[in-house]
Amino acid sequence: NTKITQSPRYLILGRANKSLECEQHLGHNAMYWYKQSAEKPPELMFLYNLKQLIRNETVPSRFIPECPDSSKLLLHISAVDPEDSAVYFCASSLRQGTNERLFFGHGTKLSVL
C-alpha cells in the first residue's frame, strides 16, 4: 500500500532538529498528524484542511507543521524531549461536508535518546 508514504520509518535523535515527511496519492483534501504512544489511542496533533491549519493546543511549540501543497505534509521537530518518543502517523481523508474514514501512513517511530 503506497497510497500514503511517510519518511523516515525510524528516527533516533538526541536533542537535534529533524523533519518528518508525508505524501498522499489519494486526492484527499485533509491531512493529519497523529501521535501514538505505546499502544495507546492515536492523539491528533494537527489537521490541515485545504491547506488551512487547525492545531491541537496541547502540542508543544517545538512541533511545527507545514503543508506545502494539498498532497504533502511535513512535521518539523526541534530540541526533542524524551516524552516525544512515539510513533507519528500521517493520515488523510476526503472531506466534503460529511465525515469520512481516515487513511493512515505506516508511521515514523521516533526514539529520543
Added chain:
Amino acid sequence: GEQVEQLPSSLIVQEGASVLINCSYTDSASVYFPWYKQEPGKRLQFIIDIRSNMERKQNQRLTLLFDKKTKHLSLHITATQPGDSAIYFCSASIGSNTDKVVFGTGTRLQVSP
C-alpha cells in the same frame, strides 16, 4: 469533551470463536463511528463504520450494532482467525468535521491457532 471507552481491554480466544467488543461514547453530537484495526507495528486500517442514522451494518465476518439511545456500539467478529489478532479501535466523529475524532481506548484481540 467526548470520551470513548472500550471493553474489554483485551481478549484471548481460540481460532473459530466469536468475539464481541463494546464501545461507549458520551457526546450525543457524535454522528459517525469508524473502527480501525492495528496489527503489531503496523498502521491503523479502517475495517467498518456506521452513521448515527443506522442501527446495523455488516461486512463479511464483521457486524456492527449501534444504539443511539444508550450511546453504545458493539462489534461482533465471527469465525476468528489468527490474522484477526490486533488492537481494535472504536472512534467517534462529532458533527460534520472529521477533525473532531476521538479514538477509544482500544481492545487487544489475540486469536490462537
